[in-house]
Amino acid sequence: AIENGINGWLRYAPLSNDQRPPNLRLPGAIMALSTNKTSPVYTAGQELQAGIKSILNQTLPLYHELDEWLGSTILVATTGQFHGVEPAATLADDGYLLRVRPGNVVIMGQTERGALYGAFDYLSRIAQGRFSDADLIANPDAPIRWVNQWDNMDGSIERGYAGASIFFRNNTIPEDLNRVSQYARLLASIGINGIVVNNVNANANLLTDANIDGLGRIADAMRPYGVQIGISLNFASPQTLGGLSTFDPLDQSVISWWVDKTNRIYRRIPDMAGYLVKANSEGQAGPLTYNRTLADGANLFAKAVQPHGGIVMFRAFVYDNHIDPADLKADRAKHAVEFFKGLDGQFLDNVVVQIKYGPIDFQVREPASPLFANIPQTNTAIELQITQEYLGQQSHLVYIAPLWKTILDFDLRADDQPSLVRDVVAGRRFSNKRGGYAGVVNVGTNTTWLGSHLAMSNLYAYGRLAWDPNQDPQALLEDWTRLTFGSDPLVLGVVTEIYMASWPAYENYTGNLGIQTLTDILYTHYGPNPASQDNNGWGQWTRVDHDGIGMDRTVSTGTGFSGQCHAEVAEKFESIETTPDDLLLWFHHVNYTHVLKSGKPVIQHFYDAHYAGAETAQTFPITWESLRNKIDTERFNDVLFRLRYQAGHSIVWRDSICQFYYNLSGIPDGTGRVGRH
Ligand code: GCW
Structure with missing residues (x-):
């Protein structure tokens, strides 16, 4: 059933005759140059064939080897395989070239995954009735474009609003992973290349041999779409699962335990993307228990995955949740910088510090986290939330891309120079090798994936922004709408009107002037409290x-938070006169x-x-x-x-x-x- 939402924006609805150019000249066949069924190039061929059949009602034969067909083609290949088209040199990792001519289409990826991205781009154009010639090079802005799932092994999902987990059931990985493949398909279509499948509040039992094999099956299900899996670790696992007396990250038995586990995982999943770690936060174990630094903790895993090419996403969401409200200097917003600033330069180069967009927690309005500009020698990624924890839990429509864009465009003014958050996480601003995006999605078994058709726009926009944060949220919304509901201008107008009004409206009726969302903080994070x-x-x-x-977060009379920002930003927020109204109560x-x-x-x-x-x-x-x-x-x-x-x-x-x-x-x-x- 096309309408139940399972295909999301990949519905490939048939185009009406007036949307189809009369002299449409499609090539005679699809040539996807890979015979390996787990290759994204192979997948691209199948996707093109199915998509064109569905949108245009034309069945193009699909070939995988050059000598099988001599006529005009939609050619899908990687730069390494095919040298007929030149500007390959300008393709970055995962980038692609798309050349559309009447009767002739070339889709060339810098990687196999890039070729699949090019195929999805081409199909998206056709599905939106855009048949014009094209000649473009598309490169992602940042190498890390991941999603995170907060799925628990019992099948529940923390802050998930769309039913049970598609990854876990009864503390194991289910046999039928069809939905997992379909999720990978959606993710690939928006350029997502990695997924952490389990909750950051992680269960050590994920690392048993049986579950490692289950994770292997998840990786197998997602591999044809170029989506690599990663997992969240529980820092205390060597003790709780391994039976060691300690989980001290500098203890030799602990180090060996993690190296052994990591090697086992990579034996089953040679392309595992890496680990995600929440340590010493909200009751989670971590290195501070042994007076080791957070960097010691991160580097323990970084060394274990390094020989396999893996990375460690280490969360900056580290704070003390038992602070004293009577202390007027106490401020949770300061904790991330306090914990991490002194560690700059101490993380190994395959560690990426994953920072929530604001200093508190996914609120309806926050300034960008100053941590982005306080650890220049450290790789960073921004953590965004697609699941609407504080934003109405999918029962309210809130189109979040404009909020994300506000943060990504926030200028942190490090050394009085332009320092946009998006340039920091892309690695450009401080010349870091890695970096990018992590979005908490929490899809579930509900056929709409997120529990609401409309909420899927947020997942779509997240992927597209992670690929290119220069894009306009409204333009992304329009693409999503055409793909999801069709190109009727009335539909486009109505959806745009409602969506673009939704974040400002939600901010207005929940918490305005920067006071935060004003929802229930203690339990549900839903409804006014x-x-x-x-x-x-x-x-x-x-x-x-x-x-x-x-x-009051000023330096002169408050908690001193504003002093964590670089001079120009700090000055602006220090004074009531120069603080914009929408952040007034956040700072004063x-x-x-x-x-x-x-x-x-x-x-x-x-x-x-x-x-x-x-x-x-x-x-x-x-x-x-x-x-x-x-x-x-x-x-x-x-x-x-x-x-x-x-x-x-x-x-x-x-x-x-x-x-x-x-x-x-x-x-x-x-x-x-x-x-x-
Ligand atoms: O916002 C809080 C959520 C927790 C979550 C935590 C985190 C996964 O309420 O449910 O735990 O953030 O991001 O670690």
Whole structure:
């Protein structure tokens, strides 16, 4: 069933006659130059054949060896195999050349995986009715373009909103991995080349021989799509699984244990991408237990995977979740830099420090993490979240690409020079060899993958941005829409209108002015609960009281966080005058009556923004209604149901937040909406 969502944006819906050029001259055959069924080049041939059949109702014969066919072709090959087309020199790792001429198409990858990316690009053009000649070289901006799954071995998924795991069931890896292959297909189509399949809160039992074989089957299922697998490690495994008395990273028995495990894994999965490690954070074990540094911990694994060409993604999400709210200098936002800055230069060169985009935790608005510019001698990757943990858990539509773009374009001004986050993680800014992107996705067994048709736009945009962060989120959305719902301009207009309004609306009806999302912090991370933010050890504080709100993170009177930024950025955030309104309460504590740059007092802005956000959300189902009979009823109704829910829940949000701050401040809404009962 095409409409149930399993194909995502790879539906290959048939083009109507008016979308097809009358003199369409497709080549006579597909020539995918590999006879190896696990090669992405081979996969590319099959994908092209199936896609063209579905979109254009034309069956092109598929060949794998040059002497099988002498006519015109769609030729798929790697630079190493084929020297007829010149600009190969300008292709980077995983890049491709796509040359489309009437009756003749060349798709040449710098790697086999690159060739598959070129095939997907070509198919995406056809599916969108774009038949013009093309001659392009596409290179990825960064080598690491991974997704992370937070799947537990019992089949549950931490912060997953789409059913059970496709990777694990009953503490093993299931026999049927069909969905795993299909996921790899989607990932490859947007340029993703790696996946960490298990939760960063990792279970040591993943490393038993039986499970290593299961991981091998996962890798086998994804290999034809060029997606390499990696795994999250539990730092204490040598003790809990291996029975050693210690997990001290400098202990010889521990080192040998990890080397042996790693060698076993690579025997089964020679192309394993590497490890992901969450250590000394939120109760996870780590090297600090033995007074070893985080770099000692990371390097332990880096040495083990180094002979196999693997890498270690080491998470910077290290913080103390028992900090004292009474301490006005305490600030969770400072922890990443405090833990990592002094270690710069100590990580081996196959370690990449994986940094969440903001200093706190995937909030609706944060400044970019200053850590990106504090460890110039260290490879870095940015961690983004496709699963909408704090952003409405797929029950609210929030198109997140504009948020990501804001962070990727954030200029950290290291040494007063342009230092965009995207240039740092690409390795350009500080001349690092590795770096890139990690996106927490958490797809599940639900046929829509993420639990909502609309949420798939975020996965699509994530991959495309990781490939080229210069792209415009709206343009990516339009591509996704044409591929998902077709090219009807009305559909395009409606989807664009709703989507582009969605992040600003969500920010408005949840937490604005940089105060964070204001959701329940302690358990669900869903729904309004501003009271839960303060007076606990988690440190996502708002410092709210009867007079004012906001966390003073200045150097002069606050926690000193702003001093972790480079001079120009630090100066800007140090002063209320130069801090933009949308981050005001992230950096400053002000009275409710403080007047914003907009001319409004803070409290009135809160009321107005919450009303405006909810009002926008209420237009979503109405706007969507205009698509009745323009798209299939199954998806039309499913989306309508969700948008109606969101419209209602936005009112719950609006009223809870407005009432909470009215009760604290005692200041009524100037327009009389809040405070009269
Ligand atoms: O945001 C928090 C989540 C945890 C998650 C943690 C992390 C996997 O609430 O569920 O654990 O971040 O990123 O490690």
